[in-house]
Amino acid sequence: MNTHGIVIRLTGASYIVRTDDGQEVACKVKGHFRLRGIRSTAPVAVGDRVTITAGDAPYITEVADRRNIIARRASNLSKQSHILAANVDMALLVVTIARPETSLTFIDRFLASAEAYRVPVTLLFNKTDDLTADERALMDYYTLLYRDIGYDVLHTSATRGEGIEALRTHLQGKTTLLAGNSGVGKSTLLNGLVPAAHARTAGISEAHGTGMHTTTFSALYDLPGGGALIDIPGVKGFGTYDMEPEEVSHYFRDIFALSSACRFRGCTHTHEPGCAVLTALEEHRLAPSRYTSYCSMLEDKNESKYRK
Numbered sequence: 001m002n003t004h005g006i007v008i009r010l011t012g013a014s015y016i017v018r019t020d021d022g023q024e025v026a027c028k029v030k031g032h033f034r035l036r037g038i039r040s041t042a043p044v045a046v047g048d049r050v051t052i053t054a055g056d057a058p059y060i061t062e063v064a065d066r067r068n069i070i071a072r073r074a075s076n077l078s079k080q081s082h083i084l085a086a087n088v089d090m091a092l093l094v095v096t097i098a099r100p101e102t103s104l105t106f107i108d109r110f111l112a113s114a115e116a117y118r119v120p121v122t123l124l125f126n127k128t129d130d131l132t133a134d135e136r137a138l139m140d141y142y143t144l145l146y147r148d149i150g151y152d153v154l155h156t157s158a159t160r161g162e163g164i165e166a167l168r169t170h171l172q173g174k175t176t177l178l179a180g181n182s183g184v185g186k187s188t189l190l191n192g193l194v195p196a197a198h199a200r201t202a203g204i205s206e207a208h209g210t211g212m213h214t215t216t217f218s219a220l221y222d223l224p225g226g227g228a229l230i231d232i233p234g235v236k237g238f239g240t241y242d243m244e245p246e247e248v249s250h251y252f253r254d255i256f257a258l259s260s261a262c263r264f265r266g267c268t269h270t271h272e273p274g275c276a277v278l279t280a281l282e283e284h285r286l287a288p289s290r291y292t293s294y295c296s297m298l299e300d301k302n303e304s305k306y307r308k
């Protein structure tokens with residue numbers, strides 16, 4: 001008899017599947033899956049709906065069609081990808097203005113990759129209790145900037161519990177991937193939302209000024225009010241989606257919206273006459289930080305194309 005369930009945790013040795021009747025079963029994977037054109041180092045990911053065999057040594061026999069996946073390249077040179085999570089409704093990008101500082105380039109690259117994966121992102125500014133007046137002003141500016149582009153922006157102080165109720169409401173009923181640099185408060189937020197998670201939190205290492213990775217395994221945590229959070233250890237965000245240089249501007253919503261008025265089709269918005277993006281930049285209708293992030297991503301793509 002076969003049973004169905006969802007993969008909620010990966011350990012080194014097995015996949016923990018929560019079956020539809022609520023049991024947690026440690027499973028192995030048998031044989032090879034051919035997964036619709038994806039060459040992957042790990043065939044099954046957290047969030048996958050699977051079929052398992054019953055018995056003393058259960059194994060996964062089938063992975064259901066995925067709504068989406070979030071993957072990263074196994075290594076720079078490899079064509080294989082590593083699937084981080086499947087069937088995700090949303091990503092929550094946790095950022096901090098300071099201690100540690102999250103760079104705008106990091107945020108913009110994340111947003112662009114998420115657009116490519118068609119995963120909506122909510123930007124969450126955490127540690128609102130720990131800001132100078134200047135830092136608060138900066139946060140307010142970024143909040144307007146990203147809301148204006150069309151992203152949801154929330155604010156929390158995970159340690160003080162401020163903004164957690166609004167966040168809870170926002171996450172209700174959805175499967176959300178937790179993302180963000182280490183030290184921004186992901187584990188603290190997770191513990192606030194899912195007390196049973198018992199995620200380990202870490203201070204910023206005094207010596208290096210960087211956070212330490214303490215979560216060990218990918219896991220899906222049910223939210224008390226419905227929905228779930230997926231925590232992937234040691235992964236800041238998405239790997240850069242494999243996109244052509246011409247495609248990069250499609251994933252910057254503000255730049256894409258402006259580009260319809262460019263004189264030339266295939267305008268790269270870097271030097272072309274009649275470029276509506278460059279005009280908007282000059283006229284302060286496009287944030288310089290967004291344009292800088294776009295250019296840096298475009299350069300990467302051109303370089304990797306050149307290397308091939």
Ligand SMILES: Nc1nc2c(ncn2[C@@H]2O[C@H](COP(=O)(O)OP(=O)(O)O)[C@@H](O)[C@H]2O)c(=O)[nH]1
Pocket residue numbers: 126127128129130156157158159160180181182183184185186187188189200201202203204211212
């Ligand atoms: N002041 C302040 N510190 C926080 C907040 N949230 C988390 N921290 C602290 O930041 C550090 C890193 O938090 P952690 O949850 O481990 O971050 P993660 O690496 O993203 O999982 C810990 O010392 C937390 O106590 C917050 O809202 N305000």
Ligand SMILES: [Mg+2]
Pocket residue numbers: 186187188200201202214215
């Ligand atoms: Mg953590």
Ligand SMILES: [Zn+2]
Pocket residue numbers: 259262263267268269270272274275276277278
């Ligand atoms: Zn242009």
